[in-house]
Amino acid sequence: MYRIIITSGGTREPIDDVRAITNGSTGTLGSKIADRFLSDFESEISELVYIHGIGAKIPSVKSMKLRKVEIESALDLLETLKLEMNKKTDIVIQAMAVSDYRVDSILKKHEDGFVKIDNQKKISSEIEEMAVVLKKNPKVISEIKKISPGTALVGFKLLSHVAREELFRVALEIGTKNDCDFVFANDLRDIDGNKHIGFLMDREGNHMEYHSKDEIAQGISQECMNLLRRKNEGK
Amino acid sequence: MYRIIITSGGTREPIDDVRAITNGSTGTLGSKIADRFLSDFESEISELVYIHGIGAKIPSVKSMKLRKVEIESALDLLETLKLEMNKKTDIVIQAMAVSDYRVDSILKKHEDGFVKIDNQKKISSEIEEMAVVLKKNPKVISEIKKISPGTALVGFKLLSHVAREELFRVALEIGTKNDCDFVFANDLRDIDGNKHIGFLMDREGNHMEYHSKDEIAQGISQECMNLLRRKNEGK
Numbered sequence: 001m002y003r004i005i006i007t008s009g010g011t012r013e014p015i016d017d018v019r020a021i022t023n024g025s026t027g028t029l030g031s032k033i034a035d036r037f038l039s040d041f042e043s044e045i046s047e048l049v050y051i052h053g054i055g056a057k058i059p060s061v062k063s064m065k066l067r068k069v070e071i072e073s074a075l076d077l078l079e080t081l082k083l084e085m086n087k088k089t090d091i092v093i094q095a096m097a098v099s100d101y102r103v104d105s106i107l108k109k110h111e112d113g114f115v116k117i118d119n120q121k122k123i124s125s126e127i128e129e130m131a132v133v134l135k136k137n138p139k140v141i142s143e144i145k146k147i148s149p150g151t152a153l154v155g156f157k158l159l160s161h162v163a164r165e166e167l168f169r170v171a172l173e174i175g176t177k178n179d180c181d182f183v184f185a186n187d188l189r190d191i192d193g194n195k196h197i198g199f200l201m202d203r204e205g206n207h208m209e210y211h212s213k214d215e216i217a218q219g220i221s222q223e224c225m226n227l228l229r230r231k232n233e234g235k
Numbered sequence: 236m237y238r239i240i241i242t243s244g245g246t247r248e249p250i251d252d253v254r255a256i257t258n259g260s261t262g263t264l265g266s267k268i269a270d271r272f273l274s275d276f277e278s279e280i281s282e283l284v285y286i287h288g289i290g291a292k293i294p295s296v297k298s299m300k301l302r303k304v305e306i307e308s309a310l311d312l313l314e315t316l317k318l319e320m321n322k323k324t325d326i327v328i329q330a331m332a333v334s335d336y337r338v339d340s341i342l343k344k345h346e347d348g349f350v351k352i353d354n355q356k357k358i359s360s361e362i363e364e365m366a367v368v369l370k371k372n373p374k375v376i377s378e379i380k381k382i383s384p385g386t387a388l389v390g391f392k393l394l395s396h397v398a399r400e401e402l403f404r405v406a407l408e409i410g411t412k413n414d415c416d417f418v419f420a421n422d423l424r425d426i427d428g429n430k431h432i433g434f435l436m437d438r439e440g441n442h443m444e445y446h447s448k449d450e451i452a453q454g455i456s457q458e459c460m461n462l463l464r465r466k467n468e469g470k
Binding site: 012015017018019020021022023024026054055097099100101107121122125128129130131132133134135136158159160161188 | 247250252253254255256257258259261289290332334335336356357360363364365366367368369370371393394396423
C-alpha cells in the first residue's frame with residue numbers, strides 16, 4: 001500500500017491582507033493526476049494527500065483514501081510537507097507552482113527616497129508611488145529528499161517560450177540537482193485550453209511525450225505506480 | 236426593459252507572463268447578484284452583461300439574457316466598460332475588486348543600484364533581489380458617470396478592520412464623489428464563509444444591513460430594480 005502526496009495549484013504570496021502575488025496555476029493537472037490514482041489504483045493506495053493552493057481545482061473522484069490540505073504561501077507548503085512526511089511517504093508529486101519570491105517589504109516614495117510602510121492591513125490606495133520588494137523563497141523541490149531520502153519524487157518545470165532542447169536540458173538539470181525520479185517538463189506556449197504538450201523525463205533523460213492533460217495525468221500516474229512497484233519488489 | 240452591467244471577481248495585474256498581482260475576490264457575491272436579477276426580474280431585463288475576472292464565479296441561472304465577458308486587468312475593465320456602455324445601459328453594479336495599482340517595471344539589484352529588467356517573458360528565478368514598481372490605475376468607479384451620466388451606479392467599498400463610523404463615512408464620501416446611487420460597504424473582518432455583513436447605503440446615507448451573501452444579493456437586486464422603476468416612471 002502506497003502513501004502518495006500530490007501538491008497542486010499555485011501558492012499565493014500576500015502583499016497585504018487583500019492583495020497577493022499569484023501565478024496562473026489552476027490545479028487542473030494536479031487534480032486530474034489525483035483522479036487517475038484514485039480511479040485506477042485505489043486498492044494499492046493507503047492515503048493520497050492532496051496539498052493545494054487557495055481556489056485550486058480539487059479531485060472529483062470520491063474516495064476515503066483522499067485527504068485535502070489547503071495552503072497559502074511557499075513557506076506554508078514547505079511546513080505542511082515536513083509535517084506530512086513525518087509519516088512514511090512513498091512518493092511526492094510536486095505539481096504545485098511555487099512562487100520563487102515572497103514579499104519582503106513595501107516601500108513608498110517619500111521626499112527623495114523610499115520608506116517602508118506597514119502591510120499588516122490593506123495598504124491605502126492613496127499612495128502615488130510604491131514598490132514591492134521581493135526576496136527569494138526556499139526551493140521546495142530541493143527540500144523533499146532532504147526531509148525524506150527514501151521518498152520517490154516527481155518534479156515539474158514550466159518554462160516560457162524556449163527551444164525544446166533548452167526545456168529538456170533544464171528539466172534534466174533540475175532532476176539531477178534535486179534527485180528527482182521523474183521531471184515533467186512543459187512550456188507555456190504549448191498550453192492552451194485542453195491542448196497541453198508535456199514530457200515526462202526519467203533520470204537518464206528518456207522521455208514520454210503527451211498531448212493533453214488527460215494523457216499527462218494517465219501517463220504520470222501509471223509511470224509512478226510502475227516505479228513504486230519496482231522499488232517495492234527490489235526490497 | 237432594463238440593460239444591466241454587473242462587474243464581478245477581481246482584476247489581475249501581470250508581473251510577467253506567469254506571475255500577477257491579484258486580490259482574493261472570487262466573484263461569489265457578483266454571481267449571486269446576477270442570479271437574483273435573472274431569476275426574479277428576467278422579464279424586465281433586455282440584457283445582463285456580466286463582466287468578470289479570470290477564474291471568477293459565474294452566474295448559475297441559465298438565461299438568454301445573460302452575456303459573459305472575461306477581462307484581466309483594470310485597464311481591460313475600463314476599456315470593456317466603455318465599449319459596453321456605447322449601448323444604452325440603465326445600471327452598472329461595480330462589484331469587481333479593481334486593483335489600485337498596476338506593474339510599472341521590474342528592478343533587479345545590480346552593483347550598488349537597481350536596473351530595469353525585461354518582463355515580457357517569465358522572469359528568471361535566479362535573481363536574488365528584485366522590486367516590483369507599481370503605478371496607480373485609473374479609478375474605474377469615477378469613470379462610469381463620465382462615460383454615461385444617465386446610467387445608475389452602484390459602487391462597492393471593502394475596507395479592512397475599521398470602525399463602523401469610518402466605514403460609513405468612507406462609503407458616503409465615495410458615493411458622493413462618484414455620483415453613486417448606492418454604495419455597498421463592507422469590512423473584511425465581517426466576511427467569513429457564508430457570513431457576510433454588509434450595508435447598502437443610498438445618497439442620503441440611509442442604509443440597509445444584510446448578514447449573508449444571499450441576503451445581500453437579494454437586497455441589492457431588489458433595491459436596484461426599485462430604483463430603475465422609479466427612474467422610468469419619472470420620465
